[in-house]
Amino acid sequence: MAAKYVSINNQLFLEEDAKIGVADLAMHRGYGIFDYLKVIDNRPIFIEDHLDRFFNSAKEMYLEVEPDREQLKKTILELIEKNGIATCGVKLLLTGGYSTDGYAMGKPNLIISQYPLNMEQENEFDMGMKLVTYDHQRQLPFIKTIDYLMAVRLQPFMKQKNADDVLYHNTGVITECPRANFFVVTEKEIWTPAHNILKGITRSKVLKFRISGYPIVEKDFSIDDFKNVREAFITSTTKYAYPVSSIDGRMIGNGKIGPVTRQVRDLLFKLTYAK
């Protein structure tokens, strides 16, 4: 659930009154983009990266963002202050707007919602995630659109497979999870897929890390390569680096967090909490 106040087109509404007319193109044609960032103790984390991506997604989808970058930052901070929640997730959602014919774009609606974060939960994990692979290539993967049609539809499938998340592959070539990037640790390298993915902001931070003895390489690899994998982890704004314990029921390493994943995770925490 979102926090008490939600911003729609720079106006604050109580969450229960935060509504959009049914003519919006997100409703009719699934047309919109978004971004999601963390705020810790009133500090928005990696906000410049998120705003870069948000404005770029908007541009790629021909959606105009009415407030400029500084106004947008101000609105985010005002919302945080108004809600009085210093540590949270913030979602910026930009829709196709009210369409006169249900197909052509209108003037985009900008919705900013704040979500309380459970910090204790975020610092904990148990045995790592169980992934199940699925053959699907997201359309326009390089843009952060609201298209999660397949991901949401696969939720019953995930449950049935006793998995925590899906790992997409494109006819055998691994790409990404619906909301996270994917990494494997082999004997001598760390690999993360190079193509047909959304290049996440956490991923970009990890690519700059120097992990002793393990160069990090952007390269495409296949399901068959899993047999040589010692560790696997996903990265996202929400999850930092999170260990993967099994893929398609086959255990990765000893099923627990490995030393490389631990190191990447620690470095991400350090970067996030640096003041």
Added chain:
Amino acid sequence: MAAKYVSINNQLFLEEDAKIGVADLAMHRGYGIFDYLKVIDNRPIFIEDHLDRFFNSAKEMYLEVEPDREQLKKTILELIEKNGIATCGVKLLLTGGYSTDGYAMGKPNLIISQYPLNMEQENEFDMGMKLVTYDHQRQLPFIKTIDYLMAVRLQPFMKQKNADDVLYHNTGVITECPRANFFVVTEKEIWTPAHNILKGITRSKVLKFRISGYPIVEKDFSIDDFKNVREAFITSTTKYAYPVSSIDGRMIGNGKIGPVTRQVRDLLFKLTYAK
């Protein structure tokens, strides 16, 4: 623009008050299905086919339709009466509902909107449509979802190419237009793509027609086959059968409606206006 009243979850709202909370999964994840039918002089056209498809789309996407079939028909007719528009388009839109975490499905929202139809316009056409081909395969093409991300994004491209609509192909194999099925007339047969498409209701009617000398065959064909094509047309609820005058700037036939397209169009009108 929709007519004066819109039905949301079986309650009538004035169009300007017809709103949905920002937590709906259509807004956040582009998750929903719809259907669209015509009503002529208070007679819903092919309503059983449309409801069959609507309930099937809902089932395929794990969305529950709260009203049963008879209730749904009643609601549609009540809306038409309330709006006092006997000839119109009716859109049924079923969304993923209010999600507690922005990802899991909620209880679906059902929105029924009515759109006035300009009947004079509908009986007219000038020179036929200009299509531009584009390599894209819709995800879950057999379900009538709200995913038109690519189609809406291609609107500037269409304009730039001076085209009226896009014709999708899957690495050269023709599939469909974003909102219509596609047919070609060759020397001895009428072809319409067989796979990776939404099988439209107008298409299903055309498949049952007997056009003298031209068996209608469901078969996949490629862009290269266009050179042998005498006529091309699209079919949809809105357009009936509508001639295609050119594809990628190359004229089809003499660029005007051909005798087979004319015959299919006439048969569709006859079927639609039969009482």
